[in-house]
Amino acid sequence: MKKTLLLLIIIITTVFTAFSQNVGSSPEYIRAITSQWKGERFADGRPKVSDELLERLEKLPIEAVWAVLRNRGYLNQFEGSWTILHPDQAMTGRVVTAQYMPLRPDFDDWVKEQGKRENRTNPPTNSWPIDILTNGDVYVADSYGKVDDGPILGDILATSIYTKSKKGIIVNGTIRDPDGLLRIEGFNSWSKGMDASFLQQMMLTSINAPIRIGRATVLPGDVVLAKSHGVLFIPAHLVDEVVSTAEVTEIRDAFGITRIKEGKYTSGQIDSQWPPEIIKDFLEFVKQQHGKLPITDEALDRFMKERNW
Numbered sequence: 078m079k080k081t082l083l084l085l086i087i088i089i090t091t092v093f094t095a096f097s098q099n100v101g102s103s104p105e106y107i108r109a110i111t112s113q114w115k116g117e118r119f120a121d122g123r124p125k126v127s128d129e130l131l132e133r134l135e136k137l138p139i140e141a142v143w144a145v146l147r148n149r150g151y152l153n154q155f156e157g158s159w160t161i162l163h164p165d166q167a168m169t170g171r172v173v174t175a176q177y178m179p180l181r182p183d184f185d186d187w188v189k190e191q192g193k194r195e196n197r198t199n200p201p202t203n204s205w206p207i208d209i210l211t212n213g214d215v216y217v218a219d220s221y222g223k224v225d226d227g228p229i230l231g232d233i234l235a236t237s238i239y240t241k242s243k244k245g246i247i248v249n250g251t252i253r254d255p256d257g258l259l260r261i262e263g264f265n266s267w268s269k270g271m272d273a274s275f276l277q278q279m280m281l282t283s284i285n286a287p288i289r290i291g292r293a294t295v296l297p298g299d300v301v302l303a304k305s306h307g308v309l310f311i312p313a314h315l316v317d318e319v320v321s322t323a324e325v326t327e328i329r330d331a332f333g334i335t336r337i338k339e340g341k342y343t344s345g346q347i348d349s350q351w352p353p354e355i356i357k358d359f360l361e362f363v364k365q366q367h368g369k370l371p372i373t374d375e376a377l378d379r380f381m382k383e384r385n386w
Contacts, residue, residue: 124313170215220250232257
């Protein structure tokens with residue numbers, strides 16, 4: 078009887094701990110909402126997509142990557158119209174999310190008290206998401222587009238972000254101190270604008286929970302591809318497929334452009350279903366690139382089977 082009661086208490090305590098509300102999402106919750114990822118994870122539960130895939134992804138155009146996501150039914154992963162610190166520099170990384178809302182004193186008090194229980198540093202709370210960043214992370218924050226008294230960081234916090242992650246920030250809101258930010262070599266930012274004011278009447282409400290960035294739904298552990306014309310959030314479990322498929326698409330486009338310039342085929346032939354002779358020519362073109370391609374033979378075979386040119 079005592080053993081049964083003790084077991085029941087342990088189960089209740091475990092369930093309560095796993096699903097009780099924290100400022101930072103529990104590893105159990107993050108694993109649950111990203112359950113389609115089957116690889117390695119960080120201690121906080123986020124999927125750990127490899128550095129090698131991030132490096133390959135950075136070289137790809139957003140359009141080729143987004144096409145794969147859309148074909149898989151992920152239609153709400155892109156957001157455009159950004160103010161970018163360095164528009165000529167792309168950024169990839171693993172997402173750490175943060176949610177900000179208009180200040181409500183009673184809830185803000187709870188957040189600060191809960192932060193103490195979670196052993197977070199003393200306020201200001203907008204440093205808390207930065208404190209947990211690791212190398213390769215991208216800080217993604219929703220501050221609901223607030224402009225006046227809306228910037229969530231300036232050069233001091235940006236320096237901390239880059240020191241910890243060697244990346245930058247994507248924020249659905251504003252930032253400040255552009256002159257100072259430009260002095261942080263390697264740091265980049267995508268924001269909805271810059272303002273000379275500083276954060277007031279706002280509060281942090283969650284870390285590593287699902288957030289909305291414009292048109293996109295973003296989960297902790299997503300992989301981001303940020304370029305001059307927009308930002309794409311990729312579910313971790315699709316990154317390998319997305320990268321491999323987009324790489325083959327790039328090869329296909331290079332083949333088409335090369336053969337059109339040579340006068341061998343017309344644009345209509347390249348953009349329509351390919352007859353056997355063009356498919357054969359394409360595969361020969363791929364063989365000539367052997368050793369230069371990051372994709373595997375299996376990825377190429379999968380791509381050829383799924384395409385109906």
